[in-house]
Amino acid sequence: MARSDPRRATIIGIAGVIVGVAMIAVVLLANNLGGDHTTTHSSRTKFDVGPAQASADAVKRDDTPLLFQDPATFSRPIYVQHIGDDANSGWTAFDAAIGSCVLTWHRESNNFTDCNGRQYSATGDGVHQYPWDIDNGELFVDLSPNATTTTTSTTTSGPAPTSSAPVVSS
Numbered sequence: 001m002a003r004s005d006p007r008r009a010t011i012i013g014i015a016g017v018i019v020g021v022a023m024i025a026v027v028l029l030a031n032n033l034g035g036d037h038t039t040t041h042s043s044r045t046k047f048d049v050g051p052a053q054a055s056a057d058a059v060k061r062d063d064t065p066l067l068f069q070d071p072a073t074f075s076r077p078i079y080v081q082h083i084g085d086d087a088n089s090g091w092t093a094f095d096a097a098i099g100s101c102v103l104t105w106h107r108e109s110n111n112f113t114d115c116n117g118r119q120y121s122a123t124g125d126g127v128h129q130y131p132w133d134i135d136n137g138e139l140f141v142d143l144s145p146n147a148t149t150t151t152t153s154t155t156t157s158g159p160a161p162t163s164s165a166p167v168v169s170s
Helices: 006-032 052-062
Strands: 046-051 066-068 078-082 091-095 104-106 111-113 119-121 132-135 138-142 155-157
Touching: 046 052, 046 066, 052 066, 052 078, 052 138, 078 138, 091 132
Parallel strands: none
Antiparallel strands: 046 138, 066 078, 078 091, 104 111, 111 119, 132 138, 132 155
8 A cells, every 4th residue: 555645745735725715815806896895785675575466455355464574684573564545555664573572463453562552553653664665566665774765766655764652652
C-alpha cells in the first residue's frame, strides 16, 4: 500500500482554502457591482392579500375580517377588513394585536375587544392602520414601518396609519 505524502496533502488543503476564499471574494465583489445601493427595497413590505373582489366576498360571506399572521416579519398579526359593497373601496388593514394581546372579533356586536375588554370598531379605528391599495384588481397592504401614504396612478388607495388609542371603552 502506498503512503501519502503529508506535504502534498497540506499543499492541496491550503490551495483549497485559497480557492474558497477567492470565490467568496468574487461573489461579494459581484454583489456590489451594478448600480446604486443606497436604497434597499424588500418585496416583503407590500403584502398581496389577493383579488380584491374575492377577498371582499370572503369577508362578507364569513362575516369576519381576514386575519394574517404578519406576512412581513412573522412577529405581529394583521386584520384586513372590508366594509361596504364596492371591492375597490371600504378596506382597512390594521394590527390585530396590542402588545401580546390579539384582538377578538365579535360578529354579534360587529366590533373587536382586547384582553382588557376595551372595544374597537369594526374598522380598527384607534389601532395602528396600514395603507392599502388596489392594483389591477389585487389588494395590497403596505407593511413597511414608515408607510404613511400610498400613491399609484392606476390604483385605489386607503388610509395612512393612525394612533393606537382605543375608540370605544367599556
